[in-house]
Amino acid sequence: MERLKDLIEKHSRWQPLTEYLIRIEGFRDTDFTVCIENAKSLLESVAKEICTQRRQEYSTDDNAGKILKLAFSSLGYNETDTIRQIA
Numbered sequence: 001m002e003r004l005k006d007l008i009e010k011h012s013r014w015q016p017l018t019e020y021l022i023r024i025e026g027f028r029d030t031d032f033t034v035c036i037e038n039a040k041s042l043l044e045s046v047a048k049e050i051c052t053q054r055r056q057e058y059s060t061d062d063n064a065g066k067i068l069k070l071a072f073s074s075l076g077y078n079e080t081d082t083i084r085q086i087a
Helices: 002-010 012-026 032-053 064-074 081-086
Strands: none
Touching: 002 012, 012 032, 032 064, 064 081
């Protein structure tokens, strides 16, 4: 988590993602469901940013899994079983 915080601090456009980290850490011991939902939102936000930067189109109706697959694809990863499991 510290590496992610450092990365976010280095890139000002990613500062809004800090809110997800605060929620994840804040609810870690009291409400694991909140942690999972915020982690999912964080991953989706990063995937959308990757798609945007790589000019990979996605729909606002696409679910998080599909957007993650598009992001991995735009980074050059083949659609292997491991990538599907992560997405």
